[in-house]
Amino acid sequence: MPTEEITLAALTAKDFASDQDVRWCPGCGDYAILNQVKKVLASLGSSKENTVFVAGIGCSSRFPYYVDTYGMHSIHGRAPAFATGIKMANPGLDVWLVTGDGDGLSIGGNHLIHLLRRNVNVNMMLFNNRIYGLTKGQYSPTSEEGKKTKSTPMGSIDMPLNPISLAIAAEASFVARSVDVDKGLGGVLTTAAQHKGSSFVEIYQDCNIFNHFAFKYSTDKDTKEDNIVRLEHGKPLVFGRDRDKGIRLTADGKPEVVELGKGITEDDLLFHDEHDEKLAFVLSRMRYPKFPEPMGVFYSIKDDCYEDLLEEQVNAAIDKRGQGDLESLLYSGETWEVKG
Amino acid sequence: MVSQKQEVVKVSSATIRFAGDSGDGMQLTGMQFTDTAAMFGNDIATLPDFPAEIRAPVGTVAGVSGFQVNFADTDIFTPGDAVDALIAMNPAAFKANIDDVKSGGVVIVNEDEFNKVNLRKAGYEADYNPIEDEKYDQRFKLFKVPITRMTKEELADGALSAKDVLRCKNMWALGLIYYLYDRSLDVTINYLNEYFGKKKKLPDVASANVQALKAGFNFGETAEIFPVQYQIDKASIEPGTYRRVTGNEALAMGLVAASQLSGKQLIYCSYPITPASDILHYLAGTRHFGVKTFQAEDEIAAMCAAIGVSYAGQLGVTGTSGPGLALKAEAIGLAVIQELPVVICSVQRGGPSTGLPTKTEQSDLLQAMYGRNGDCPVVVVAPRSPSDCFDIGREAVRIAFELMTPVMILSDGYIANGAEPWKLPAVDSLKKIEVEHPTDPETFEPYDRDENLSRPWAAPGTPGLQHRVGGLEKQHITGNVCYVGENHQLMTDIRAGKIEKLAERIPELEVAGEASGDVLVLGWGGTYGAITTAVTRLQGEGKSVSCAHLRYLNPFPKNLGEVLKGYKHVLIPELNMGQLRQLVRAKYLVDARGLNKVQGQPFLIEEIEQAVNLMLEGDWGEAQYLEPHQSQVSVDGQSLEARLAGATA
Numbered sequence: 001m002p003t004e005e006i007t008l009a010a011l012t013a014k015d016f017a018s019d020q021d022v023r024w025c026p027g028c029g030d031y032a033i034l035n036q037v038k039k040v041l042a043s044l045g046s047s048k049e050n051t052v053f054v055a056g057i058g059c060s061s062r063f064p065y066y067v068d069t070y071g072m073h074s075i076h077g078r079a080p081a082f083a084t085g086i087k088m089a090n091p092g093l094d095v096w097l098v099t100g101d102g103d104g105l106s107i108g109g110n111h112l113i114h115l116l117r118r119n120v121n122v123n124m125m126l127f128n129n130r131i132y133g134l135t136k137g138q139y140s141p142t143s144e145e146g147k148k149t150k151s152t153p154m155g156s157i158d159m160p161l162n163p164i165s166l167a168i169a170a171e172a173s174f175v176a177r178s179v180d181v182d183k184g185l186g187g188v189l190t191t192a193a194q195h196k197g198s199s200f201v202e203i204y205q206d207c208n209i210f211n212h213f214a215f216k217y218s219t220d221k222d223t224k225e226d227n228i229v230r231l232e233h234g235k236p237l238v239f240g241r242d243r244d245k246g247i248r249l250t251a252d253g254k255p256e257v258v259e260l261g262k263g264i265t266e267d268d269l270l271f272h273d274e275h276d277e278k279l280a281f282v283l284s285r286m287r288y289p290k291f292p293e294p295m296g297v298f299y300s301i302k303d304d305c306y307e308d309l310l311e312e313q314v315n316a317a318i319d320k321r322g323q324g325d326l327e328s329l330l331y332s333g334e335t336w337e338v339k340g
Numbered sequence: 341m342v343s344q345k346q347e348v349v350k351v352s353s354a355t356i357r358f359a360g361d362s363g364d365g366m367q368l369t370g371m372q373f374t375d376t377a378a379m380f381g382n383d384i385a386t387l388p389d390f391p392a393e394i395r396a397p398v399g400t401v402a403g404v405s406g407f408q409v410n411f412a413d414t415d416i417f418t419p420g421d422a423v424d425a426l427i428a429m430n431p432a433a434f435k436a437n438i439d440d441v442k443s444g445g446v447v448i449v450n451e452d453e454f455n456k457v458n459l460r461k462a463g464y465e466a467d468y469n470p471i472e473d474e475k476y477d478q479r480f481k482l483f484k485v486p487i488t489r490m491t492k493e494e495l496a497d498g499a500l501s502a503k504d505v506l507r508c509k510n511m512w513a514l515g516l517i518y519y520l521y522d523r524s525l526d527v528t529i530n531y532l533n534e535y536f537g538k539k540k541k542l543p544d545v546a547s548a549n550v551q552a553l554k555a556g557f558n559f560g561e562t563a564e565i566f567p568v569q570y571q572i573d574k575a576s577i578e579p580g581t582y583r584r585v586t587g588n589e590a591l592a593m594g595l596v597a598a599s600q601l602s603g604k605q606l607i608y609c610s611y612p613i614t615p616a617s618d619i620l621h622y623l624a625g626t627r628h629f630g631v632k633t634f635q636a637e638d639e640i641a642a643m644c645a646a647i648g649v650s651y652a653g654q655l656g657v658t659g660t661s662g663p664g665l666a667l668k669a670e671a672i673g674l675a676v677i678q679e680l681p682v683v684i685c686s687v688q689r690g691g692p693s694t695g696l697p698t699k700t701e702q703s704d705l706l707q708a709m710y711g712r713n714g715d716c717p718v719v720v721v722a723p724r725s726p727s728d729c730f731d732i733g734r735e736a737v738r739i740a741f742e743l744m745t746p747v748m749i750l751s752d753g754y755i756a757n758g759a760e761p762w763k764l765p766a767v768d769s770l771k772k773i774e775v776e777h778p779t780d781p782e783t784f785e786p787y788d789r790d791e792n793l794s795r796p797w798a799a800p801g802t803p804g805l806q807h808r809v810g811g812l813e814k815q816h817i818t819g820n821v822c823y824v825g826e827n828h829q830l831m832t833d834i835r836a837g838k839i840e841k842l843a844e845r846i847p848e849l850e851v852a853g854e855a856s857g858d859v860l861v862l863g864w865g866g867t868y869g870a871i872t873t874a875v876t877r878l879q880g881e882g883k884s885v886s887c888a889h890l891r892y893l894n895p896f897p898k899n900l901g902e903v904l905k906g907y908k909h910v911l912i913p914e915l916n917m918g919q920l921r922q923l924v925r926a927k928y929l930v931d932a933r934g935l936n937k938v939q940g941q942p943f944l945i946e947e948i949e950q951a952v953n954l955m956l957e958g959d960w961g962e963a964q965y966l967e968p969h970q971s972q973v974s975v976d977g978q979s980l981e982a983r984l985a986g987a988t989a
């Protein structure tokens with residue numbers, strides 16, 4: 001049979017757009033994330049047919065409709081469970097999860113922690129806008145204390161969750177953070193996609209209708225470099241518009257902001273080690289305005305993936321017992337003959 | 341083997357109940373007797389009955405565990421109404437079970453345990469010991485046997501600790517019963533050597549148990565305490581190879597078979613719940629069939645993962661019971677609108693809420709039918725016996741694949757834990773399950789329809805067929821999100837229509853007996869045995885009664901309406917308060933009446949007989965349903981007021 005040489009044209013970001021109209025509010029941070037994701041897919045050489053986007057419910061969870069891959073818009077909070085099923089059935093698929101602060105941390109909090117501890121090989125993006133958007137403006141598990149919303153006219157009295165701390169505590173093997181409009185988002189998502197295991201990426205996302213400018217401190221051109229610190233493995237934590245500030249650990253292991261110069265050099269600063277769980281947790285506790293908020297990869301380790309271990313058990317069982325035979329299964333145990 | 345000294349009485353069937361503390365090993369003892377009877381060639385049916393607590397306080401009535409086995413020289417369908425022989429290992433077991441023993445039945449008690457402390461724990465008044473009470477001596481053949489002491493003496497010189505010695509007393513008691521029913525010890529000796537000796541590597545435990553078993557048997561033979569010995573001949577059973585099987589085992593095997601016959605990997609996603617967990621346990625041991633099991637973080641995740649499996653093109657199955665099914669409802673609705681094939685095994689138990697977790701009931705039929713938001717039909721099937729679970733498991737998978745829809749299997753605790761002999765099918769006679777996946781991007785539309793109104797199943801990984809599924813309403817053919825009213829009406833009608841059309845392709849309802857007459861007894865699920873036996877007996881008495889049993893509950897077989905029209909009266913016995921009755925009345929406008937029982941136990945044959953007789957004799961009256969109380973069905977004393985007054989009196 002003659003074979004035909006087929007040259008596959010490399011896909012561009014545009015090729016990953018579905019034929020459906022995107023229906024987020026004009027100006028929503030989700031558009032920026034969608035564009036970055038399509039670029040990342042193209043740059044990674046992803047194939048459309050082997051990629052699946054799985055989402056729960058909420059504004060961000062409409063994401064799968066807008067990408068020309070396989071996709072599932074599921075039910076509220078449960079996307080991690082669907083994704084786990086998909087990966088068990090076909091570990092070769094490239095599965096992305098899209099969730100929000102309500103979907104992933106409130107109604108779906110349970111599934112999030114169990115996905116992470118099992119280390120199913122998926123990329124999870126948690127769009128954090130600190131508000132319920134699709135239900136028109138109630139406070140969320142990441143809303144700050146005292147926040148006045150439709151459901152908290154006198155101010156929220158809930159302690160907010162810290163998604164990064166939660167992910168680390170849930171045994172995640174990859175934890176990162178970025179911002180919808182930040183130049184670093186594409187890089188973080190690329191690293192997350194290349195990580196084998198559950199990668200958890202919190203993305204600060206602006207809901208310009210119900211919680212506009214919630215993360216202005218981290219997006220405003222003039223101030224953001226003073227309010228975030230970009231993490232790089234093996235590098236000191238330097239930040240500031242003029243890169244004149246840094247993070248140092250005190251004798252009792254607490255972070256403090258210091259100014260470079262006056263006897264303090266970069267060598268005195270905290271050096272990021274993304275394999276250090278304790279350090280990752282310390283970094284996750286640094287919140288604006290007391291600290292610049294870390295962006296980038298907090299934590300990344302190599303660990304076995306659930307679906308691979310499951311596959312290995314199947315193979316081990318077949319090696320030990322031979323390929324299952326229905327006849328011997330049914331006729332196992334005590335059987336007896338009744339003669340005619 | 342039969343001792344020459346003794347009178348031997350031939351009987352046709354016997355019902356034996358082993359009862360003791362939940363740590364006394366009564367389930368194992370009962371199972372061993374069952375295997376011995378089955379391998380001898382008797383027909384058998386069993387009813388395990390255990391407490392919800394793993395180890396309820398020792399010696400209390402709450403902690404009593406029982407195992408009932410009916411064995412016979414004829415076909416039997418139930419574990420028996422009344423008990424012919426009770427083995428009570430302590431006062432609590434005596435108290436909890438004595439009322440179920442036939443007048444004149446055999447009662448063997450372990451007299452060593454009838455001491456002050458145990459009598460008090462069982463709730464007997466001070467200075468009262470029932471086995472010293474003449475009324476029991478008169479009503480039953482009461483045998484007081486020092487089982488504890490005899491076991492201790494027998495094993496006094498052995499290698500086991502005092503505590504382990506005591507754990508052999510169930511085998512001593514079993515040996516005694518083997519003598520009473522003239523049974524060989526071989527099956528159990530073989531089991532003890534295999535299990536304790538080889539598998540657990542505890543040869544001392546194996547030999548001590550064998551010794552106790554033999555000692556119990558020899559005691560029966562030499563002590564001459566029993567005036568008679570009973571013999572039950574082999575049943576005339578269809579030739580073939582048989583094994584004992586419980587419903588949960590058969591269901592698990594049915595799912596493995598479906599996986600093999602369809603070429604689809606079975607991934608069973610479940611959260612532990614009584615009485616369904618044994619399906620998970622069984623399947624966890626079948627990895628060499630490519631079977632994967634996923635113990636999810638909760639019921640919802642189990643359902644969602646199973647749907648994920650199906651979306652990805654393999655066989656997603658979940659298993660649960662009533663409370664878990666409630667939690668899965670939203671996700672099942674998603675599978676209905678996404679039109680994905682997924683199988684939900686629900687092993688029913690007493691409800692509502694946590695209810696009676698270890699007791700049987702059929703009260704989740706309406707939940708299975710309707711327990712979701714929106715108009716959300718699923719296919720519902722129900723096995724009628726433990727071995728039928730094998731066929732139902734395969735059938736559910738076949739329908740799910742054919743129709744791209746969730747299929748619900750409604751088993752129940754009685755079927756799940758009960759055992760019967762199963763004539764093993766020839767594996768090459770099992771029908772292949774056809775599955776098709778589209779591959780052609782030119783013709784593919786995600787919500788296109790075939791002749792059964794089913795949509796194509798395109799799995800991720802197939803080039804050019806990328807599409808999105810979701811919980812928002814789909815546009816007909818394209819599957820895009822669509823909020824148009826007429827389209828929603830059409831899609832709702834299609835989802836219902838494909839299930840209704842299935843009625844054309846499933847077997848018609850068969851009637852046992854005449855196609856017309858005075859009474860039709862209509863049942864579903866685990867009541868099959870009791871209904872069939874009762875109706876067969878009544879037919880033997882020349883009465884105009886027939887019965888029919890539904891294995892398909894949604895859709896109903898297409899001839900059900902016709903069948904119902906053939907009879908003056910329709911009786912629907914259910915272990916719920918009338919759920920099938922409500923469906924049948926609503927759909928067919930038939931004045932069906934119910935026999936309804938939610939007492940944690942299956943129907944007795946005589947309860948159904950009594951209900952039919954009331955109907956035949958025109959004594960039923962206007963009641964929509966009757967409940968049996970203390971095994972009696974009567975139109976009197978049914979009202980709640982009367983019973984509340986009775987309870988406080």
